Amino acid sequence: MTAIPPISVLLIETHSPASSGGTECIRLAAALLDAGDAVHLHLMQDAATWLQQDPDTVRELGRHHDGRLLVTVDDVSLDLRGIDRAAADGVATVIDVDTLMRAMCEPSTKSLWHS
Amino acid sequence: MTAPLPSSAAPGSVFFGMMGTPFQSETVTSLFRMVDAALRQGRHVTVWNCGHATGLSQTSLCRPPDLFAPDAPAGATTATLIQALMRRYGDQFEWLVCRYCMEERGNTQQIPETKVKIPFSFQHYLSAADSALVLGVKS
Numbered sequence: 001m002t003a004i005p006p007i008s009v010l011l012i013e014t015h016s017p018a019s020s021g022g023t024e025c026i027r028l029a030a031a032l033l034d035a036g037d038a039v040h041l042h043l044m045q046d047a048a049t050w051l052q053q054d055p056d057t058v059r060e061l062g063r064h065h066d067g068r069l070l071v072t073v074d075d076v077s078l079d080l081r082g083i084d085r086a087a088a089d090g091v092a093t094v095i096d097v098d099t100l101m102r103a104m105c106e107p108s109t110k111s112l113w114h115s
Numbered sequence: 116m117t118a119p120l121p122s123s124a125a126p127g128s129v130f131f132g133m134m135g136t137p138f139q140s141e142t143v144t145s146l147f148r149m150v151d152a153a154l155r156q157g158r159h160v161t162v163w164n165c166g167h168a169t170g171l172s173q174t175s176l177c178r179p180p181d182l183f184a185p186d187a188p189a190g191a192t193t194a195t196l197i198q199a200l201m202r203r204y205g206d207q208f209e210w211l212v213c214r215y216c217m218e219e220r221g222n223t224q225q226i227p228e229t230k231v232k233i234p235f236s237f238q239h240y241l242s243a244a245d246s247a248l249v250l251g252v253k254s
Contacts, residue, residue: 011250013141045141047156076148080141101152105127105246113250115142 005107010040010104010111017054025114032067034096040070040103043092048077051087059091074100126157127245132237133168134251142251143171147196149248154204161209162238163232168251169217172197172210175224194244201228211240 011034013025025047031041043050043057050058051073056108062069071092080096088094104111127183131150137143146162166170175183176192191199197210215234217223232240241247 002181012250014142014145067214077141079193097148097152098156101129101149101156104149104248105129105153105156105158107245109247110134111246113248115140115250 007030008038008110010042010099010109012042012111012113014045016046016049017057018049019046020067021114023057024050027060028112029069029115032059033061033068038068038071039065041074041094041110042100042103043071044077045074046077046081048073048081051078051091052083055087055091060087072100072103128159128243129229130241130244130247130253131160131163132241132247132249133164133171134249135167136167137171137251138167139248143193147193150200150208154200156206157207159207159209160204161211161244163211163213163237163240165213165234165237166251167216167220167222169212170222171223172226172229173213173224173243174226188247198226198228203254211236213237237253 011025011029015022015025017023023042032039041061050052058071062071072095073088073092075094075096077086078088085094103109122211131146137146144231149163150160158224171193173194176194176209178190181190194224200208202209209227209230211230212222212225213234214231216226217231
């Protein structure tokens with residue numbers, strides 16, 4: 001059984017895919033994964049709309065880097081936008097801010113916020 | 116198969132750098148949600164504010180009436196929210212403001228709980244924390 005490496009980079013995306021620079025974090029995640037890093041991509045604020053506007057890109061990213069990418073989405077960001085949590089099925093795991101903080105405080109994690 | 120979420124992390128210290136103009140999105144809300152979560156988990160939290168974020172802790176802040184709830188009591192400002200967190204968590208929470216950014220923007224009416232720091236001490240507080248997140252800079 002292949003050991004799952006620890007999450008090393010936490011990318012917090014706040015852009016929707018349609019906004020200026022909205023795909024930069026996805027491209028950065030792909031580059032980090034290609035380089036062999038483990039990535040936790042967290043969709044927060046307007047980035048929650050990735051689940052409605054372009055879930056295939058996120059899903060595809062995980063398919064190519066099986067086991068090294070974790071995609072999560074902020075529960076409050078979904079609720080504020082009226083996005084049904086079912087939209088996350090098969091794309092991302094819905095988490096609360098407490099879980100996000102625990103992930104951020106893992107000793108091996110480097111966190112990046114994309115404004 | 117996806118990578119797993121951590122089940123727990125040992126309490127440590129967290130540094131948040133709040134930069135630029137945080138009012139154009141819900142970044143202030145996100146910051147306070149993360150600060151509150153970290154404090155509840157027993158972590159020591161330091162928030163460093165640069166740019167217009169130095170205005171978050173001004174005594175002169177006021178909040179317009181909520182037109183959707185005209186009978187509701189006056190809402191809290193970010194300054195009163197900081198003070199409430201200070202009362203609850205004491206020395207576990209620090210709110211730091213960059214002197215240069217504060218003076219340049221005229222944000223000098225700070226709540227007493229604010230610690231005004233010289234810009235170069237940013238690195239000191241950042242390096243001292245176990246975890247760090249800098250947010251609010253427009254790409």
